[in-house]
Amino acid sequence: MNENSKFTHQILNHVNGSWIAQAVYAAVELGLPERLAHGPRVVADLAGECHVPVDTLARLLRALTTVDVFVQNPEGTFALTETGRRLCADHPESIRSWVIWWTSNLAYAWAELLYSIRTGKSARTLVHGVEGFEHLDQNSEQAAVFNQALVELTRLTAASVAGHYDFSVFRCVMDVGGGYGELLRVILHANPRTRGILFDRAHALGGALERFQQEGLAERCEFLEGDFFEEVPPGADALMLKSIIHDWPDEKAALILANCRKALPAAGKLLVIGRIMPARLEAIDEHRDLARSDLTMLVALGAGERSEDEYRVLLENAGFNVGRTIPVGMGHTIIEASPRP
Secondary structure, eight states: OOHHHHHHHHHHHHHHTHHHHHHHHHHHHTTHHHHTTTSOBOHHHHHHHHTSOHHHHHHHHHHHHTTTSEEEOTTSOEEEOHHHHTTSTTSTTOOHHHHHHIIIIIHHHHTTHHHHHHHSSOHHHHHHOOOTTGGGGGOHHHHHHHHHHHHHHHHHHHHHHHHHSOGGGOSEEEEETOTTTHHHHHHHHHOTTOEEEEEEOHHHHHHHHHHHHHTTOGGGEEEEEOOTTTOOOSOOSEEEEESOGGGSOHHHHHHHHHHHHHHSOTTOEEEEEEEBOOSSOOSSHHHHHHHHHHHHHHHHHSOOOBOHHHHHHHHHHTTEEEEEEEEEETTEEEEEEEEOO
């Protein structure tokens, strides 16, 4: 391959790459990872269980061997790889729900990226007629997938957040908009004298309570239903906003922060946890993840990632003094802020 062909091939790989997401989604919906979790299987048996033609299923399985989800053995059976095991719901590093959420909810909005670029508005609102996350209150199935997807993503950084910041100094930590409370769960395990408050909409709290009960944490945590645009309840000396502010344009983000300021005591802390946009992006994996997240927020919610200076302006306008910034890995940073007297 000559130099020019290499560059052309690189662009084609980028543009054609969406086939992988759809193929992985099809495998997940057919339950193939779970069906292969205990060992190799022949295609005919799998096809019978999935109620699909043998030929088309074989084509899907073969396609996904090229991205290390499955492997085809010499005798013709297919097996699950270590990569593919992350698509099983019971794997400790599962990303199954995120696959479903991305392909069934976000992919359609991405098809209208140009609309969002031209208008700055949410393409998901254009396609589905919904704004924000209110639609999850009326659809328990989608809400469960969304909240579990957030557990899977939060799991990637939760232990690092708990390890890089001393939460033991707080009497009570509130996870604002925390979904099923994955980050709060990890923090409470690491800090046995600290209590917690999980504050979110009703669609998240039932699943959260069940998880905390299973791990013996429910007695140390209060589960409060509400809307952070209306009020953030008092009672905690530390508030966490994990991947929340990037969901909203400046006007709504400012309202959330102002409500947090009202809820905090004078000596309290606000911890904004998320990605920080650098002044210049480069062709590296970390920056590609950041760019994807930024444009995802645009097409889904008409929002986006922010620079450290942009966060500082938002926080100072809401009545906070910005303190430390603490990198915690996976492209995430803790921004620590204190209420301004």
